[in-house]
Amino acid sequence: MLKQKTIHKEVTLTGVGLHTGKEVTMVFKPAPENYGYAFVRVDLEGSPTIEAKVEYVTETERGTNLEKKGVSINTSEHVLAAAVGLGIDNLIIEINASEPPIMDGSSKYFIEALESAGIVEQEAPVDEYIVKEIISYKDEETGSEIILMPADEYQITAMVDFGTKILGTQNATLNRISDFKEEISAARTFSFLHELETLLEHNLIKGGDLNNAIVYVDKKISEETLEKLKKAFGKDDIKVTPNGILDNLELHWANEAAKHKLLDVIGDLALVGTRIRGKVIANKPGHKINTSFGKRLANIIKQEKRKSVPTFDLNQPPLMDIHQIMKLLPHRPPFLLIDRILELTEDSVVGMKNVTMNEPFFVGHFPDAPVMPGVLQVEAMAQCGGILVLSSVPDPENYLTYFMKMDNVKFKQKVLPGDTLIFKAELISPIRRGICHMRSVGYANGRIVVEAELMAQIVKKK
Incomplete structure (x- = not known):
C-alpha cells in the first residue's frame, strides 16, 4: 500500500513574480496527513489559506489563478507540478504575495528546494483515483481535448499545434511520474x-x-x-x-514547448486533489481546458466516492459491541438503533444495525409490507454519529446528544427486514464547543439507502 508523503523540514526560496515584478518569498512547510496542497498568504491579515482545489479556479488567461473569499493566488501550476512530480501528497506553501516566484519559468528550482527539505513517508495510505473507463472533455470552440484512460500508472502525453512555422506541431510524453524531475521539470514557459x-x-x-x-x-x-x-x-x-x-x-530540448505544456497539465490536474492512476492524452492543452477537465474529473471522483460501498468482515469481532455502545449512548431498546461499531477515528465512524422482522416499529408501520421508517434510519445514523462526538470527551457518560439540524436528507432505497445497515459518518468540520457537523451515509445490499448532513450538540447532564 502506498503511503502519503510530505517534506521533512521547511525550506525557503525567493524570486520575482513574473507579472508583478515584485520580490517574493515562498516557504514550503510539512503538512499533516490528508492535508493536500494549500497556499497561505502570510502578507495578509490572518494569513488566509487557499486550498489548491479546482473549485477555486477563477482565471486561466496567463496561468491558473485561484481565489477564495477574495484572496487570490496567481500562476499556481509550476509549484504544484513540482509537488506532484516528487510524489508529495501534503504540502503547506506560505507566500508573501499573490504570485509564486517565476524563477526560470519551469519547475526546476521548486524541485530542488523540495528535495533539499527531504521527503518523508507518512502513515496514511495514498488517496488514488484508479481510472476504470475513458473520461473525455472537448472545447468545441478551440478544438482542445483531454482524454483520460485506464493505465497501470500516471502517464501524460501532450500534443500541441500552434499553427506557426517557427514552432508548428510538437509532442511530449511522460510514461512514469517518477521521471518528471529528469524529463520535464526544467521545461520553461514560453511566449510568442x-x-x-x-x-x-x-x-x-x-x-x-x-x-x-x-x-x-x-x-x-x-x-x-x-x-x-x-x-x-x-x-x-x-x-x-x-x-x-x-x-x-x-533550448533544453527541441520539444521544450510541448514538455512545458505537459508540465502545466500536471500542475493544473493537481487541483483535482487526488493522485491519478491513468493515462492523460491532452491535445492542444491550455489552462482553461486543463482546469475544465479537472472540474469534471473532480466531480466524477466525488460521485464515485459517494456511491462506493464500504466493505467490512462482519464475522470479525467489532470495535464496540452493544454493551460497549450502551456505555457511551444514553439510548436503550427499543430506541437503541445501533448494534455494533466497526470503525472509529478522530473524524469518522462506521456502525452497523441488523434489521429484523421483530423490530417494534414494524407492528404499526406497514405491517403487511414492512419497511423501516426513514426517520428511524436518520435516527440510527445520528446515534452512530453520537458515538463519534461522545468519544471526543473523557467522560461521555455525563453527556447527552441533541439534534440541531438536518440538511439534504435523501432516501434512495427501501430498508426491509433481513437487511444489514452499515452507517458511515464523517466530520464536515472539526468538533467545536461540542457541536458536530457531519455527513452520514447508510448502505444496505451494496447500495446507498439513505444520506444526510446532520448537526448535533453534546450537552452535559444537569
Missing part, C-alpha cells in the same frame, strides 16, 4: 512575440527577463518593438537566433 507585445502594452510581465521565458519570434520585429524589448528586459541589444528564439537562449 506577438503575445509579448500585448503583455508589454498592458504593463504586465514586469518580472520577465530573457532567462525565465522562451520567446518564439513569429513575426518580423520592428525597431519600435526592439526598443520596447530592450527597455523591458534591461538589455543593450536583443537579437533573434537562427532557430527563431529571442536573444541567445538555448
